[in-house]
Amino acid sequence: MRTSLDGSLLTGIAARLSDVDAARAARYPGDAGGRQPVHTCYVPADRVTGDLPAQWGAAAIEALEEHAPGPHAFAEVLGLPPELAGPVHEKVVAKLTSEPVEDLRIDFEDGYGLRPGTDEDDDAVRCAGLAATLGVPWVGIRFKSFELFERGARTLDLFLTRLAEMPDGLVLTFPKVTAVEQVAALVELLEVLEDRLGLPAGRLRFEIQIETTQSIVDDTGGFAIPRFITEGRGRVSGLHFGTYDYTAACGLSASEQHLGHAACDFARHVMQVSAAGTGVRLSDGSTNVLPVGGRESVHAAWRTHFGFTLRSLTHGFYQGWDLHPAQLVTRYAANYTFYLGNAAADAKRLRAYVEKADAGVLDEPATAQALAMSMRRGMDCGALSPADVEELCGLSESELGRLVRRESL
Template identity: 85%
Template sequence: MRTSLDGSLLASVARRLSAVDAARSARYPGDAGGRQPVHTCYIPADQVTGDLPQRWGQAALAALAEYAPGPHAFTQVLGLPAELAEPVHEKVVAKLRREPVEDLRMDFEDGYGPRSDADEDADAVRCAGLTPTLAVPWAGLRFKSFESFERGVRTLDLFLTQLPEIPAGLVLTFPKVTAVEQVTALVELLELIEDRLDLPAGRLRFEIQIETTQSVVDATGRFAIPGFITAGRGRVSGLHFGTYDYTAACGLSASEQHLGHPACDFARHVMQVSAAGTGVRLSDGSTNVLPVGDRDAVHAAWRTHFGYTLRSLTHGFHQGWDMHPAQLVTRYAANYAFYLGNAAADAKRLRAYVDKVEAGVLDEPATAQALAMSMRRAMDCGALSAADVEELCGLSEAGLGRLVRRESL
């Protein structure tokens, strides 16, 4: 039977679309896979010691024992559902003992401030030597922005050159990016360093901090982040939101500079749509309301941090900044409450999808992927074990991975 469309014409169109599909696949490879830390702890470089993660964990446990001793007190402070009180409290304590810090950033920028060249050189070399001893999954530095170009590059170069070896979890944070040309320049510098250190091409990757209005919308009125990712040539690993520089740049008064402001929501949504599908991961910013002082002050700060962390998770930001040891308490509490609170419902939908059972909700592969990713994140942060997931939804860790990659079971 003849059709109205010529075969050669269809083949020509298909070839053009194949090129489009290939370009899209290269630009949007999907999630990078593997674990993502739930937080980044920023520490002024001169305060970093080899035992800092352990000291932060001990300080967090001490704060928990003093200000919320036991599951009942913990529940009263944070307003947890009664059924989550014991499991969340138990998991927080275990996490603070086992792995209190997941990602540590040695800060040579705002948290460090201006120092003499001799002092900053010495701290860069010292931090490089300490990096292998920190015993955290991820560690690295935030060097000065290119507003202080020579100093920032010198610190970065010294740190990388003096590392005993390049750890698997090395992270570099590039602050206050305002133009594509800055990203291009950093890529060129990292290529030179890789060549000098005999590293594989592309080994050195970096996060971009989104903390200026120009890093959200450029001078032409276009979203800036897609250009940054392109200029990074595969080296951009994450986007980190900077709450206070960004809100100040927007002209907000001090009392309105917080993570819950609509101006922050706009910036985060731009980050989200710009990075979606690229494999570039997102991190929310920090709150400067620290859990220090008397009992009431600590409780109020914990509620603020807990609330903002939950808000980030519901917005699809699975990582954030922590600036004080006692914030570890509410960082992990919020993650465990979020994942444990959703686990049963998510697992029911996932099991129904896999078993092709009517469950009152018609889920598609993209939703099944999101449900599987949520289960995987719950495992990564310690909210659920692989055995818990298999009991809940009947999927092994390998099966979960196949759904995350949208592969057939």
């Protein structure tokens, strides 16, 4: 057949584009794979004890039994559909008993405050001795921002140097980042620490807290997060939104500083677009409305936290902060409500995609991947079992994993 484009022209352009394709694949490897915690519990370092996870679980169960005893009372407080009352309540109680805390951050920053140097030194060493014994899947520290560089670096150094055992789920949280140079400085410190502690290169990774306006838009008018990720050189594992520092920096009044504000939506959308496809995971922030006091106050706080957690999940933020043991009740209730409520419809679409059936919705591979990832997250958090997923959509756990990776069945 007669054409107008000759082979040498196409070969030359293809060669140039191959470099672009390789760079894009390196920058955007896709989801990191594996389980993501549904929350991070922030606890000031001086309050961390070896039995803290069990304490939080027991306190959460006590709050549930005191303020919403039984499935029906619990469902009424949160407005759960009647068919979910029993399953959600049962799963919440089981989770609070078996694994109440998924991710614990030992806080040396805002929750800890400024203290005499020896006090912070002592707490850093003491917590390093506890880290591997706490029995939580993820654990780490939030050290002070680099506005207090020497103090932040010293606490980080003491904690890592004194670790009796390096936890597999070790996480470092870098707060109040305002400039790409701060990210570069942390990477330099971590490289030196790995060398001097005999750790493999790249072992120490960190999450960046997005809680300053400069971490959204930099002084050139461009988005800052892509530059942070680049300067992190593969060490940035997550972006965590900081509700109150960010909304305060935007000039919002105290009554408007909450997760549902449009200013927070803008910041989260920037985070989402900047991190999409990079393997860097997202976490929403916290609500400071705590479930304490009388029953009415606890119920109101639970409804607030439950609503914000569901809102985060619907916006693609599958992790958030918890500041009080009784918030665990609604953290897990919201996750179970979200995944159980969507499971049947998602499974129907996924089954139709696999079977190439006409189900009234024409899903593409990217949507099938999203459906499979939702099923996987439901299993990871305990809302669904592998048997549940297989019964719903006819896929084994390994087959589901192949769809998550966009591999053919």
